[in-house]
Amino acid sequence: MNTATFGALAEPHRLGMVELLREGPLSVGDIAERLAMGQPQASKHLRVLSEAGLVESQPAANKRMYKLRQEPLQEMDEWLSAFRASWEARLDRLDALLAEMQGKDGKDKQ
Amino acid sequence: MNTATFGALAEPHRLGMVELLREGPLSVGDIAERLAMGQPQASKHLRVLSEAGLVESQPAANKRMYKLRQEPLQEMDEWLSAFRASWEARLDRLDALLAEMQGKDGKDKQ
DNA sequence: CAACAATATATCCAATTGGATATATAGCTG
DNA sequence: CAGCTATATATCCAATTGGATATATTGTTG
Incomplete structure (x- = not known):
């Protein structure tokens, strides 16, 4: 990443x-x-985003249109998937716990 | 986010x-x-991670054990889901295009 | 080409940051 | 409690960064 x-x-x-x-x-x-x-601030930030590959620009008449690039966000998504695995494992355990509790009493007041 | x-x-x-x-x-x-x-550098970085909620620590005898917290990464995952929608829309259109090309000729030289 | 509109770039400045080093703190052990 | 280990914190420094302002650049239009 x-x-x-x-x-x-x-x-x-x-x-x-x-x-x-x-x-x-x-x-x-x-x-x-x-x-x-301000416009200069916007240009400066857009440059950073552009150098990170998060946006790309395209001239349109007098203006310059900026649009998102999906690759970096997709890469982030893939990176996250390694963590997602462990969350889901935990959720599974929670599901199992809840399922087990179904058959018992449902007391959950503090 | x-x-x-x-x-x-x-x-x-x-x-x-x-x-x-x-x-x-x-x-x-x-x-x-x-x-x-170095150890001080590690402590400094761990402090940043801790303040961002990405890790938490727990004393263990002489040492201090650091472990991941999943919440910030889960939040990132949810944030990404808004973008995932558009990727999948594009993939769907690509699928449709490829499906359509199945019946036609496969010329794709430049 | 002159005047204008949209954007990029240059410059200055204050604040933040990461590395390195030294030191303080806390727990453990004989 | 003395000495050791593990960790946190303080300090100094060079580099980076974001905001503001001024200026350069590029395309458009009469």
């Missing part, structure tokens, strides 16, 4: 950008406006 | 710690040794 992905998402404005772009491509100006930040 | 989680994982040593602790709880000394770093 690449720490660059985490580093890019570690900043609130950039995380907001990624969530915003989930709805579809946007121009720099639109992004800056929706996130209430 | 909490940026603290991403911030904590944005550092290679800390990411290594989380992956290492996936195998089970370890003491500070063990972690420092396995990751080839």
Whole structure:
């Protein structure tokens, strides 16, 4: 797993950008406006996201449209899957416990 | 989604710690040794992970055992699920495209 | 090409961060 | 309790980072 992905998402404005772009491509100006930040700041953050591979841009007339790239997030998803296994094991044990309790009394007040 | 989680994982040593602790709880000394770093550095990084809620510690005799906490990673997993939807939509469209191509010719040279 | 709109880049600054080293703290053992 | 072990904390330092502002760049349009 690449720490660059985490580093890019570690900043609130950039995380907001990624969530915003989930709805579809946007121009720099639109992004800056929706996130209430200056244009140079937006460009700077978009550059970081771009270098981390989280977004890509495409010229459109005068503007520059930014859109999400899924690869880094997919990689994150795969990385997480190694942990998911252990959660599910625990949930299974919980299920088993609950199932076992079905047959007994249901007291659960504190 | 909490940026603290991403911030904590944005550092290679800390990411290594989380992956290492996936195998089970370890003491500070063990972690420092396995990751080839000094003890104070290890403690410092573990403190960051701890404040982000990614690990918790428990005294054991002379030592202090650190273990993973699953909540932040689960939260990350849930956050990712919003993106997973769109990947799967794309894969579905790809499936449809491939299915459609089955009946036609398979020319795909450039 | 002049004027304008959208964006990128340069610069300055304060704050944060990671590494290294030294030291303090806490538990254990004879 | 003295000495040891394991860990946390304090301090210094160089590097990085995010915000703000000014300026450069690029495309558009009359």
